[in-house]
Amino acid sequence: MFEQLELLLPRVSKPVQYIGGELNATVKDWDTAAIRWALMYPDAYEVGLPNQGIMILYEVLNEQHDVLAERTYAVWPDLEKLMREHRVPQFTVDSHRPVGEFDLLGVSFATELGYTNLLTALDLAGIPLHAAQRTNGHPIVIAGGHAAFNPEPIADFIDAAVLGDGEEAVLEITDAVREWKAQGQPGGRTELLTRLGEIDGVYLPGAYDVSYLPDGRIAGIVRNTERVAHRVAKRTTMDLDEWPYPKQPLVPIAEIVHERMSVEIFRGCTRGCRFCQAGMITRPVRERSIEGIGEMVEQGLKASGFSEVGLLSLSSADHSEIREITKGLADRYEGTGTGLSLPSTRVDAFNIDLANEISRNGRRSGLTFAPEGGSERIRRVINKMVSEEDLIRTVATAFGAGWRQVKLYFMCGLPTETDDDVLQIAHMAHRVIRAGREVTGSKDIRCTISIGAFVPKPHTPFQWAGQEDPDIVDSRLRKLRVEINSDRRIGRNVGMRYHDGKPALIEGLLSRGDRRVGRVIERVWRDGGRFDGWSEHFSYDRWVTACAAELAALGVSLEWFTTRERDRDEVLPWDHLDSGLDKDWLWDDWQDALSGREQDDCRWTPCFDCGVCPSMGTDIQVGPSGRQLLPISPAGR
Amino acid sequence: MKIRLRYAKRGKLRFASHRDVARTFERALRRAGLPMAYSQGYSPHPRVSWAGAAPTGAASEAEYLEIQLVEQVDPAVVCAKLNAALPEGLAIIEGVPAGPGGLAERMTASAWRIEIRGVTAQQLRQAAQVLLAAPEVLVERVTKDGRRSIDARAAIVSLNVEDCPTVPPVPDQLNQCGILIAVVRQVSPAVRPDDVLSALGAVAGLPSSVLAKAIRTRQGWLDDDGGLVDPLMADRVAARTALMESGDEPDRHDVADIPVDR
Numbered sequence: 001m002f003e004q005l006e007l008l009l010p011r012v013s014k015p016v017q018y019i020g021g022e023l024n025a026t027v028k029d030w031d032t033a034a035i036r037w038a039l040m041y042p043d044a045y046e047v048g049l050p051n052q053g054i055m056i057l058y059e060v061l062n063e064q065h066d067v068l069a070e071r072t073y074a075v076w077p078d079l080e081k082l083m084r085e086h087r088v089p090q091f092t093v094d095s096h097r098p099v100g101e102f103d104l105l106g107v108s109f110a111t112e113l114g115y116t117n118l119l120t121a122l123d124l125a126g127i128p129l130h131a132a133q134r135t136n137g138h139p140i141v142i143a144g145g146h147a148a149f150n151p152e153p154i155a156d157f158i159d160a161a162v163l164g165d166g167e168e169a170v171l172e173i174t175d176a177v178r179e180w181k182a183q184g185q186p187g188g189r190t191e192l193l194t195r196l197g198e199i200d201g202v203y204l205p206g207a208y209d210v211s212y213l214p215d216g217r218i219a220g221i222v223r224n225t226e227r228v229a230h231r232v233a234k235r236t237t238m239d240l241d242e243w244p245y246p247k248q249p250l251v252p253i254a255e256i257v258h259e260r261m262s263v264e265i266f267r268g269c270t271r272g273c274r275f276c277q278a279g280m281i282t283r284p285v286r287e288r289s290i291e292g293i294g295e296m297v298e299q300g301l302k303a304s305g306f307s308e309v310g311l312l313s314l315s316s317a318d319h320s321e322i323r324e325i326t327k328g329l330a331d332r333y334e335g336t337g338t339g340l341s342l343p344s345t346r347v348d349a350f351n352i353d354l355a356n357e358i359s360r361n362g363r364r365s366g367l368t369f370a371p372e373g374g375s376e377r378i379r380r381v382i383n384k385m386v387s388e389e390d391l392i393r394t395v396a397t398a399f400g401a402g403w404r405q406v407k408l409y410f411m412c413g414l415p416t417e418t419d420d421d422v423l424q425i426a427h428m429a430h431r432v433i434r435a436g437r438e439v440t441g442s443k444d445i446r447c448t449i450s451i452g453a454f455v456p457k458p459h460t461p462f463q464w465a466g467q468e469d470p471d472i473v474d475s476r477l478r479k480l481r482v483e484i485n486s487d488r489r490i491g492r493n494v495g496m497r498y499h500d501g502k503p504a505l506i507e508g509l510l511s512r513g514d515r516r517v518g519r520v521i522e523r524v525w526r527d528g529g530r531f532d533g534w535s536e537h538f539s540y541d542r543w544v545t546a547c548a549a550e551l552a553a554l555g556v557s558l559e560w561f562t563t564r565e566r567d568r569d570e571v572l573p574w575d576h577l578d579s580g581l582d583k584d585w586l587w588d589d590w591q592d593a594l595s596g597r598e599q600d601d602c603r604w605t606p607c608f609d610c611g612v613c614p615s616m617g618t619d620i621q622v623g624p625s626g627r628q629l630l631p632i633s634p635a636g637r
Numbered sequence: 638m639k640i641r642l643r644y645a646k647r648g649k650l651r652f653a654s655h656r657d658v659a660r661t662f663e664r665a666l667r668r669a670g671l672p673m674a675y676s677q678g679y680s681p682h683p684r685v686s687w688a689g690a691a692p693t694g695a696a697s698e699a700e701y702l703e704i705q706l707v708e709q710v711d712p713a714v715v716c717a718k719l720n721a722a723l724p725e726g727l728a729i730i731e732g733v734p735a736g737p738g739g740l741a742e743r744m745t746a747s748a749w750r751i752e753i754r755g756v757t758a759q760q761l762r763q764a765a766q767v768l769l770a771a772p773e774v775l776v777e778r779v780t781k782d783g784r785r786s787i788d789a790r791a792a793i794v795s796l797n798v799e800d801c802p803t804v805p806p807v808p809d810q811l812n813q814c815g816i817l818i819a820v821v822r823q824v825s826p827a828v829r830p831d832d833v834l835s836a837l838g839a840v841a842g843l844p845s846s847v848l849a850k851a852i853r854t855r856q857g858w859l860d861d862d863g864g865l866v867d868p869l870m871a872d873r874v875a876a877r878t879a880l881m882e883s884g885d886e887p888d889r890h891d892v893a894d895i896p897v898d899r
Contacts, residue, residue: 002649007754007848010694015652023664023724251664253650253657253724305664305722337681 001088002096008082016254017045018079020093023251024303026062026069027095033068034181035174037061038092038102038139040121042114043533045073045093046256052264052312053108053145056245057170067174070094070102074117075124077530077537083124090124099125103177105139106170107158109147112510113503113533115154119525122157129522131159131206136189140196142173148203149234149281150458150574153510153517155205159193163201163577164234164281165267167243172199197228201235203577204228210515210573216556218514218571233578234281236618240267240288244296249304260308260341263296264288265325269314270620272599273372274383274589275411277457278314281579283612284620285603290321290328297329301338308339316342317351318603320623326357334360343368352397366446367398370409374424380596381416388428392435399436405446406432412476413454413468413501416594422476425449426483429494448495449484451477453504457511459579461589463572466565467508470501502540506532508562509547514573517561519550580618582611639705639735640712641872642719646697650726651850655690658727665722666704671715674705688741688868689856692829697853698730699747701868703740736875743868744823746794746859751817751830751851755844758800761815764841765796776835780826789836792828794820794863820863 009015030036039058041048048054054071061069070092075083083089089098099105099121107118122129127138134141143151143161151161162169173196180192187194197204207228211219223230237243249261266287269279288296297309311325319325322342329340340358355367371386373379379386395406410425429447436445453473456462477498485491509517523546524532531537547558566572568587575583585608589599602608603622613619646658653661666673666683675681684705691697704715712732719729753761768774774790801814821828830851837843857865 006649006652006850009652010848014654015694016654016657019649019652021649021724021726253653253661255656255660259660302668305666305668307667337675 001091001098004086004088005091005096008079008086008088011082012079013076014254017073018075018091018093019253020071020096021253022049023305024248025094025250026058028062028068030068030095030097032066034066035064035068035178036102036104037067037069037170037174038072038097038099038105039069040072040074040099040105040107040118042074042107042109042117042121044076044531045252045254048073049250049252049254049256050258050262051108051110052246052262053110053166055250056243057106057108057166058250059245059248060167060243061170061174064171064174066178070097072099072121074114074121074531080120080124080530089126090121100127100139102139103181104173105141107141107143107145109143109145111533112147112153112507113538114147115510115521116525116529116532118154118157119522120530130156132156134159134189136185138189140177140189140192142202146278146281147511149277149577149579150511150513151203151205152210152515152573153513153521155515156518156522158205160196161203161205162235163203163232163579165237166235167237167245169199169201169235173202194225194227197225200233203232205515208576214555216554216560218573220571221573221576231576231578233616234580236284236286236580236616237267238286238618238621240264240286241292244288244292247296247299247303249300249306251304251306258310259306260310260339261300261304261306262310262312263293263300264312265293265316265319265322266313268620269318270602271315271318272383272589272601274381274461274593275372275414275454275457276314277460280460280581282314283580283610284618285318286621287319287321287623290325290623293325294328294332307337308341310341310343312343317354320603322354323357326354330357330360352394352401355398355403356401366405366407366448367403368407368409369394371428372409372411373414373421374410374426374428375421377596378414378417378421378424380598381593382411382414383593383599385598388431391428392431395432396435396439399439399445404440404444405448406436407448407450408432410449410451411454412451412480412498413473413504415456415462415465417468417476419476419479422480423483425451426480426486426494429484430487430490433490433493443493446493446495448497451480451496451498453499453501455504455508455511458572458574459581459586461586461593463512463586464566464568464570464590467505467562468501469563470505473501473504499535503532503535503538505558505562506538506540506543509543509558512573513561516551516554516556520546523550578615580610580612580616582609582615585610638709639703640710640715640732641701641703641735641740641869642716642729643731643869644700644702645728645730646691646695646700646726647728648696648726650724651691651696651852652694653726654693655687658690659685659687661724661727662702665719665724665727669715669718669722671704671718672706672708672710674707688744689823691853692827692831695749695830695851695853699853699856701740701744701856703735731869733869733872734876734879736872738871740868743858743866743871744856746820746822746857746865747853748855748865749817749819749821749830749833749851750854751819751833751849752801753815753817753834754848755813756815757813758798758815761817761837761843762798764837764843765798765817767841768793768837769796771840774836774840776832776839778826778832785826787824787826787828787832789828789832792822792824793833793836794822794859796833820859820865822859 039054041051041054058069061067072092141159143158148161176195196202209224210221213219268282268285372384432447456465484494673683686703688701716729716732773788775786776789797818799816855865857868
């Protein structure tokens with residue numbers, strides 16, 4: 001259907017994002033494929049294309065001889081309008097097929113703010129918004145990604161959700177669909193869905209009934225068929241070396257957010273930052289081997305032509321052989337114009353060594369650290385174990401090594417936070433500037449602080465917390481700005497970036513909401529809500545209005561879902577979804593947070609019984625392996 | 638050594654902007670493993686210079702760039718390696734060693750083939766006549782310096798109209814179709830196919846909602862008869878002369894005439 005689309009493209013902005021044709025994209029024969037997957041990232045192409053989850057599944061599925069997988073992304077409102085006018089359906093970018101013609105539509109949600117974009121795509125594809133209204137001919141709509149650990153707000157719109165790592169689950173789902181089709185589709189869509197629900201890690205919202213108490217809380221969540229589990233446990237891919245994907249990174253024609261290829265060096269994190277959903281739900285730590293990393297970097301660079309490699313994970317400097325990895329890669333690619341980057345690093349001197357190593361041949365412009373909290377007290381609450389003295393020492397070392405700019409990430413609105421905790425951020429930024437001036441003897445030192453509003457997430461110790469009122473978040477940020485500028489001679493070297501608290505409150509609604517939030521999402525979408533993760537498209541008023549209209553009759557509200565603190569005995573909407581974390585352990589960790597007690601990292605200290613390994617049959621995998629780096633010689637030029 | 642390349646931007650790739658094309662080339666140059674010369678500085682880039690660029694949305698069979706290598710490489714090898722590394726839709730048509738003189742100044746005009754839907758060839762022919770008869774036709778254009786008015790007529794050398802060979806399978810009124818062959822001078826700001834269509838709309842009432850597909854078919858030096866001189870001609874001649882002087886002429890018909898392999 002590209003012929004129809006191409007007549008519309010001259011009239012939209014950045015048409016290149018809709019044409020596909022990326023290097024390493026796969027276009028397979030439609031007719032000979034037995035199973036056809038459409039994979040969607042529900043945001044703009046420039047954000048969605050580099051998504052590792054989609055890229056991995058796309059390649060894993062296309063490697064199957066009778067499976068075809070194509071990609072689709074959210075279209076911007078200018079194209080959506082033209083598509084509706086000219087009756088052009090939601091399409092894949094690989095061979096421009098209508099999404100409605102595929103067997104399955106897999107949607108990866110990194111953030112809940114993509115929910116309205118899911119509805120746009122379903123509607124444009126001609127797929128009924130409500131799963132209950134779909135028939136045999138419609139694709140099976142499956143959600144994945146971190147948000148799938150509480151898919152209740154979109155329970156009405158999806159047929160299934162996959163919890164945890166997707167590599168193995170997508171193949172099992174594919175097998176089930178293949179078998180059902182080969183058998184002549186016995187029992188229709190209902191039977192197929194039930195069979196999918198029998199696969200480990202696959203959750204069918206329709207197979208569970210939710211009942212409510214008169215006060216609005218959930219009374220219980222009970223399965224309505226014995227063919228699915230009482231609780232759905234997440235999937236864990238244990239041996240990353242068996243899954244060296246993406247082998248052939250997609251390289252777009254269009255400009256994207258990160259111009260680099262990525263290699264995931266480990267999965268999971270046990271640092272135990274209490275706000276961090278990713279760290280909680282991806283346990284245990286599983287490291288990719290040093291040889292595996294070396295091979296992926298080498299092959300990926302060859303296949304893509306990128307000039308930068310990002311070593312990805314939730315806390316990259318924590319790979320047990322990170323020193324050998326970075327030194328080995330810096331040696332191997334010396335003089336080839338290949339850059340290395342190490343996102344998500346922690347605050348200590350070791351990281352400066354690493355940063356120096358990976359920037360050996362390049363520019364030392366900026367270093368980023370995430371203390372997350374301004375005061376020592378609040379950092380104990382969130383279990384981000386870094387002292388101000390450590391930070392200043394680290395920063396001074398960095399400035400001494402030639403770095404000229406430091407970026408610091410913080411959150412505002414954390415549990416138990418007071419104005420003073422936030423004002424301490426200014427104090428810290430001022431000390432950073434003074435330390436930098438002292439070490440370098442130069443006034444040309446920058447410190448940028450970037451602040452996001454905290455959103456309590458399911459499956460974390462803060463899942464019971466009341467989210468801070470956005471007005472209070474905003475007022476603290478205003479006071480912080482005044483405090484930073486209280487000393488102009490220092491304040492002028494401090495930059496401050498922040499997001500206001502309102503989008504965070506809506507993200508909070510969608511993160512911890514239950515099935516009753518679905519009608520809010522639908523109303524917002526019908527009122528024109530699109531691309532809620534983009535400030536120029538997000539409308540707080542639209543969400544507030546929709547909440548009032550849809551929730552009042554149910555005796556709940558936006559505030560009820562967000563700023564209300566939950567009790568220990570409340571049934572949470574995701575209690576039947578098992579991330580492996582023991583709910584009692586989470587509660588104890590929440591209590592520890594409130595009294596400012598820290599929790600160690602189980603990689604280097606004894607197990608503290610979070611529950612994941614015994615319940616999931618897994619184990620942490622940490623080196624050192626003692627093996628040499630990469631069985632490949634320097635690349636040269 | 639420097640090599641001058643003619644390339645085509647085809648099919649879906651016509652929706653790529655010049656920035657997109659440039660980035661794609663840069664990556665392809667890396668993947669092709671050519672001994673590129675790099676710029677100095679903290680983030681070295683391969684040395685590539687572009688001679689103009691087709692606008693986003695327009696296809697082209699005649700785009701040009703020059704690349705700098707640190708070793709002598711047969712241009713045929715450069716073309717083959719680059720073609721293997723470029724995505725479908727970008728193709729090197731020809732490569733020659735750079736001779737004396739700049740490339741950009743040899744391109745003073747372009748020939749465009751613009752397929753226009755929603756009008757008949759007859760209507761288009763009449764509109765073209767009216768436009769050619771007008772002394773000046775101002776069209777509005779948003780440039781980076783704001784909105785400005787440019788005289789599209791002054792840049793137009795010739796307009797010819799052809800019938801569409803086949804009726805494309807698209808809905809209703811769009812089945813009408815005509816093809817405009819326009820030769821347009823390189824002026825600043827550039828007069829693009831869109832501007833020619835706006836000019837036709839302004840003087841001859843061509844509907845503004847027409848859908849059009851433009852292809853640049855040639856670029857070159859505008860001679861006195863309104864023809865275009867191939868901008869690589871001089872380099873081809875220079876390369877051939879150099880070979881003959883070295884007594885090392887290959888038995889192939891023409892050293893610089895590289896076959897197109899896609």
